[in-house]
Amino acid sequence: xxxxxxxxxxxxxxxxxxxxxxxxxxxxxxxxxxxxxxxxxxxxxxxxxxxxxxxxxxxxxxxxxxxxxxxxxxxxxxxxxxxxxxxxxxxxxxxxxx
Numbered sequence: 001x002x003x004x005x006x007x008x009x010x011x012x013x014x015x016x017x018x019x020x021x022x023x024x025x026x027x028x029x030x031x032x033x034x035x036x037x038x039x040x041x042x043x044x045x046x047x048x049x050x051x052x053x054x055x056x057x058x059x060x061x062x063x064x065x066x067x068x069x070x071x072x073x074x075x076x077x078x079x080x081x082x083x084x085x086x087x088x089x090x091x092x093x094x095x096x097x098x
Contacts, residue, residue: 001098012095016088022084023088030073036060039058
């Protein structure tokens with residue numbers, strides 16, 4: 001494998017790792033009963049971040065046993081995970097081609 005291919009493969013492997021971690025994180029929250037969706041225009045780091053960085057976030061609460069929560073879990077969250085898995089499969093194919 002030449003250096004150029006190695007650099008491309010390393011980039012793909014890094015993207016695959018990040019994507020796999022995000023998928024696992026999302027799958028881990030699927031069994032929860034309630035959710036809070038927070039939207040913000042600020043660039044933040046969730047783990048270890050200073051919450052003071054938030055500037056008037058918009059928060060939508062999805063409470064247990066509400067239809068909106070069930071739709072979020074079964075349709076939106078599942079669709080999002082499935083879409084990320086498709087992207088992961090495409091990255092795997094690209095990686096294998098190198």
